Amino acid sequence: MLAVALLLSIFLSGCATAPAPEAPPSDLFADHLFGPSTATMTEAEIFGLTPAMKAYVTEVQRHRRGREIRRALFEALYQRDGLQLEYDSALTRTAAQAFEARQGNCLSLVIMTAALANELNIPVVFQDMPVDDAWSRSGDLYFNSGHVNLKLGRALRESVSSYDSATYMVVDFQPPPAGRSMDGNTIGRHTVVAMFMNNRAAEALARDRFDEAYWWARQAVSADPSLLYAYNTLAIVYRRHGDAAMAERTLRWALDREPKSTMVLNNLAQLLDAEGRKAEAGVLREKLARLQAVAPFYYFNLGRTAMAMGDWQRARILFERELQRDPDYHEFHAWLAAALRQLGDHRAANRHIEKAMAASTTRADHELYSAKLARLRAHAAPTPRH
Secondary structure, three states, X not given: OOOOOOOEEXXXXXOOOOOOOOOOOHHHOOHHHOOXXXXXXXXXXXHOOOHHHHHHHHHHHHOOOOOOHHHXXXXXXXXXXOOOOEEOOOOOOOHHHHHHHOEEOHHHHHHHHHHHHHHOOOOEEEEEOOOXXXXXXXXXXXXXXXXXXXXXXXXXXXXXXXXXOOOEEEEXXXXXXXXXXXXXXXXXXXXXXXXXXXXXXXXXXXXXXXHHHHHHHHHHHHHOOOOHHHHHHHHXXXXXXXXXXXXXXXXXXXXXXXXXXXXXXXXXXXXXXXXXXXXXXXXXXXXXXXXXXXXXXXXHHHHHHHHHOOOHHHHHHHHHHHHHHOOOOHHHHHHHHHHHHHOOOHHHHHXXXXXHHHHOOOHHHHHHHHHHHHHHHHHHOOOOOO
């Protein structure tokens, strides 16, 4: 992406080249607190092609039939008779892993497409897209999900470094609503690498693999020191590992550089609260309240508390309020369905489980909601008479 009292938020990159960033101070790292690094991966390994991928590129070239090569690649990948790719947010995959599995999250599919495009000498431009706040959760972690896409350019020469900005093809695995611009902030390949590593750190954290999470977060910071939410991830690793002083130092460093980051403010306030420093936490919460009227999952967590108390009607109202803020998050629909079922409204419960299934981003969640829907339908079915 829960312990209701704990808000640990991490930025995930899913679904303008700046000056050289300020290098992080060495005292933000504490290698000695963690086991030997097992989470290492180079840019070449992230974007690397397997023999099967190179053979696929050859087939794309062979069957282009007069089309532009970028159009031929796009259609081979994403048309109905293409690779049959599935969106799955459970794991951030390398290009090779996404190709083999035929599935990936937004960032994985961008990386895979870029790797294949580079093999075809198609210029690639990565974009970090502005999106409304979209949150998900895993255990006691909250994830703020970003979005990346890419442009496939038309080469002016036989060189992948030349790019005709006047003509390009946008490839987006989660297209924005109609009328919203497809243009975002251009980011470098090193930033995409850092996003990949930050995602891997968050995924390791969700499984309580703190050593692995630390080394991924450290690599993310090293790959792009300007990616401030990687410092936020690093701080959460420290806190979950029991190193509050390192967590605070890292969060304050990030906050100095992005004072309006609600994600960092949330996490620092939570840390100070846990340390008993209520006055300091209160100052941060006042600032946070001016930037963010209601915290992520606020009504959802109140709704779960109401469910635990058996107050189904209040739970229904609270889950509906959360859905007004984010109508596409699967868990909100699933919990509303549970409340509606307790209230005896099986038809509405079915409808929201169907929406949860449609909005799910992993195969496991899709199967879970499918099973729940089957049980709901079986419960609502009339008993046969003999």
